[in-house]
Amino acid sequence: MISPVYIRPLLALLVIAAVIGITTVVFQNGSHEPALVRPANQQLPHNIDVALKKARLSEIKDGLVAWELVAERVDYDKDGDTAYLTDINMVFKSDSPQGPVTVTADSGEYSSKAKNVRLKGHVHVVAEDGASFNTSSIVYTGATDKLSTSDPVIFHQQKLKLTAVGMELGVKNQRARFFSSINASIVPN
Numbered sequence: 001m002i003s004p005v006y007i008r009p010l011l012a013l014l015v016i017a018a019v020i021g022i023t024t025v026v027f028q029n030g031s032h033e034p035a036l037v038r039p040a041n042q043q044l045p046h047n048i049d050v051a052l053k054k055a056r057l058s059e060i061k062d063g064l065v066a067w068e069l070v071a072e073r074v075d076y077d078k079d080g081d082t083a084y085l086t087d088i089n090m091v092f093k094s095d096s097p098q099g100p101v102t103v104t105a106d107s108g109e110y111s112s113k114a115k116n117v118r119l120k121g122h123v124h125v126v127a128e129d130g131a132s133f134n135t136s137s138i139v140y141t142g143a144t145d146k147l148s149t150s151d152p153v154i155f156h157q158q159k160l161k162l163t164a165v166g167m168e169l170g171v172k173n174q175r176a177r178f179f180s181s182i183n184a185s186i187v188p189n
Helices: 004-029
Strands: 050-061 064-077 082-092 101-111 116-127 132-141 146-157 160-170 176-186
Touching: 082 116, 101 132, 146 176
Parallel strands: none
Antiparallel strands: 050 064, 064 082, 082 101, 101 116, 116 132, 132 146, 146 160, 160 176
16 A cells, blocks of 8 residues: 555646646647638639529519529629529529420529520520420520520430530520431330
8 A cells, every 4th residue: 555645746746747748749739729710702712702602593574583593602703794603403484385494504604794694514404395405505695585505415305306516495485496417316115
């Protein structure tokens, strides 16, 4: 058994060793204060003024919503008047019997001055009647309410499969025009 005379010096020695150990660990690992957060204007690229997640854009024509666009991310450059979009779902509203047209794409750009939307990357367009087409890029021109592309297009409607290079689609009347290298076939069920 340890003599009571040695207990106090032994406890003092243990406390001093613990303090030295803690001090050594703190100096070796540095401070554990959280890193300083940079202001938002320093986190964005120099040409971007605002960045938003899960943003919704829309255009009103004649008192009605013409189209609505939802993007996972929007980076807006007010000097260039351009919004850079990522993971896009765009719906063109229609009060015609054809119903709305839905467009999805990987990325795009929206010009608020010209009211044009340029979409690219796995562009997929679907009408309510089941007609659909795929292409690599497409441009919506606000002044004419048309979607157009000069890229190859694969179009499907019921049993019809059509491939072409270049296309124009009226959003309101949903009439499509194909420009060149057109090849159509009937696909059996």
